Amino acid sequence: MRRTNWLAALLIAPLMLLILGSFLLPVGFALFTAVADREVAETLPRTRAALVAWDGQGLPPEAAFAAMAQELGQALEDRRIGDMAQRLNFERTGMRGLLLRTARAANRLSAPYATSMVTLDARWGAPETWLLVQRAGGPVTPLYLLRAMDLQRAAGGGIEAVAADEALYRMLFWRTLGISLVVTALCVILAYPVAYTIARLRAPWSSIALTLVLIPFWSSVLVRSTAWFVLLQREGPVNQAMMALGLTEVPVQIVGTRIAVVVALVHVLLPFAVLPMHSVMKRLDQTYLRAAASLGANGFQRFFRVWLPMSLPGVLAGGAMVFLLAVGMYTAPALVGGDRDQMVAWFIAYFMNREVNWGMAAALSAYLLAMTGAAIGLARVLTSGIATSGGRA
Incomplete structure (x- = not known):
């Protein structure tokens, strides 16, 4: 018995390693990156140490000014100032310019640094500037998670909403959710009769029809989305x-609209709804339909009271799969959508590739993961309940 257990463990080990390496570790790293705050601590260690004992009242001690001037100059010389300046500038616009200006003038600054730095730039005489540096000392920060929900830390330490002209991400998540739900509903509506027809066909026609459903998988999402760009221009x-x-x-502007995004996504994701539905419908016991017919049920009654309830687990599985893929879709909205049609995935790519802001990209990814996890949990609950009630029927 023990040998059998060891053999089973050895067979499962590659799968567990695959899950660990391709899912758990990347997700864990992303979640940690969403709260990590290391730039200031790594670039300004002596300044951070001098600010630890500061109570936030008035200005910090002279040691903090001296450490800031010296470490900024050294960071500029070593070309390590970029990440730290970007981190502080993300929380307050203008910090990058202040830090770079001070770093370039570091050799000209002299004691008392509390005077020379304020003379160089009056912002060093504002306690808010030093409080910002103190809060950014790490090792963790709620900054990115708050900003991804259009929130920020107030001057007094509380949490407040960002300015109305800066609020973006709540609307972005609602937009992503709305587009995904519309695409899911359309895919389910279009896929159900296709899956039903294929399940009712006899060989070899069922195999031919299923092959036609699989044909889109022979080309990439990029190719199919580009095709819609050509068709809809x-x-x-x-x-x-x-x-x-x-x-x-006259020609109508379709590319760059929400309609184009929905059409492209439905085309890309429709096979993912057909296949789970077909898999469930193919295994349905036809005895129930014959029994209903023998009891006098007509075709509509057999469909709506027997077939449809028994096939609902496949409908929910297909709908859940489409929704999970839709919320993370990047290519189709980026190609055929406008500025107001982009979804969360586009902004994640934006922060990774253009802004190089890993914390914000990780925060958006964390919320997107929570959204998809909630969808999976809801689909599982609904599927279990429907499967149980269908079995009793």
């Missing part, structure tokens, strides 16, 4: 067809 076939049918007199 002002000079594309869709506009030409609408003008030929008299539906419009």
